Amino acid sequence: MASAEAQTGTEYIRHHLTNLTYGQHPDGTWGIAQTAEEAGAMGFWSVHVDSMAWSIGLGLVFLGLFRRAARHATAGVPGGLQNFVEIIVEFIDETVESIFSHKNDLIAPLALTIFVWVFLMNLMDLVPVDWVPELAKLFGVHYMKIVPSTDPNITMAMALSVFVLILYYSVKCKGLGGFLAELSFHPFPWKPLAPVNFMLEFVTLVAKPLSLGLRLFGNLYAGEMIFVLIALMFSAGFVFALAGGVFQFVWAAFHLIVITLQAFVFAVLTVVYLAQAHETEEH
């Protein structure tokens, strides 16, 4: 809004899509990147400070809230916080139970963490796009992306962690041979076709974390982009600003469903993939 007057639209959008990056400058010194180009040049050995800070912060909000409820959890009459937390726990527990029939104490807490944490990260998308960045600018911080789930690093990190768990439990439950056999003798149970099978199944396997991470990233990135475009309208005259206000409200209302759904989808697919990893019988 305010900053857009001094920038072109492209610059405004680009500014909103750049992370606060800490890494090595081309001259060998370490520091915060001052421009999008500098950030891009830092390559792999850089950290998105804003994504990390917001995701950790939101994770702590989640754990703090739930830990508080857990510590005061009583079998008697539950208070407001406990009620709220228990609704979510019950919901996740029922969902997990309906999908995952094996015995594993990790799955339900994993699903709960993913659901609530991703939901909180997605929720940041509903904060008007300029509020926090403009505030950060007052403190001399030039880039601030507050929605961690619009950063592929964040979503792919979670998806890859889930992938590691998939591999771990596949090998643990089926044995390395069993796991490889499963990859090699599906969908065509004929030995000479094993390489073909393996290629097909391998792609399927790798597609799991990719689709998991990119789905969340894509949805949220697109949502964020539309919020940024709507925000751009506010500086384009009274009529456009008015229309922008309406759009923003409508899109936010719609997005409220999207962010909840995406958090849920991520959690449920994780459970489904892990259930498949535990599946030992031939099918």
Next chain:
Amino acid sequence: MNIGLTLFGQSLVFLIFVAFCMKYVWPFLKSAMAERRQSIAEGLAAAEEAERKLGEAKSGAEEELVKARAEAAQIIEQARQRSNQMIEDAKGEARAEGERLIEAARSEIDQEINRARESLRRQVAALALQGAEKVLEERIDQSRHDRMLERLAAEL
């Protein structure tokens, strides 16, 4: 939008958060919920049991009441019979007593009559003796005349 170290940072954080949730959050909430479910189930069962017992007690009380009522009726009936009996007895006794009294009075009257008759006879005898003495103006052999007088008295 580069893929970078953020990927590893976030992975690490993610695993730590999941571990924390698994160790310090989930079990407490689950156990509290399970415990509450258990206690609610127990409470409901207890309520049902109490209701059943109440029903039993009610029907028992009803039975007792019916029994007590029958007993009371029986007692009242007995008392009535007994009072009737007593009244009958008293009546009989009174009648007997009255008869006895009448009998006694009658015998007394009879005795009185006899006594009066006896004295009258004696007086008549004396009077007759006196009259005869006066008429005859002679000594009369007491013993001879006594026999005669007794015969006379027996005729009276």
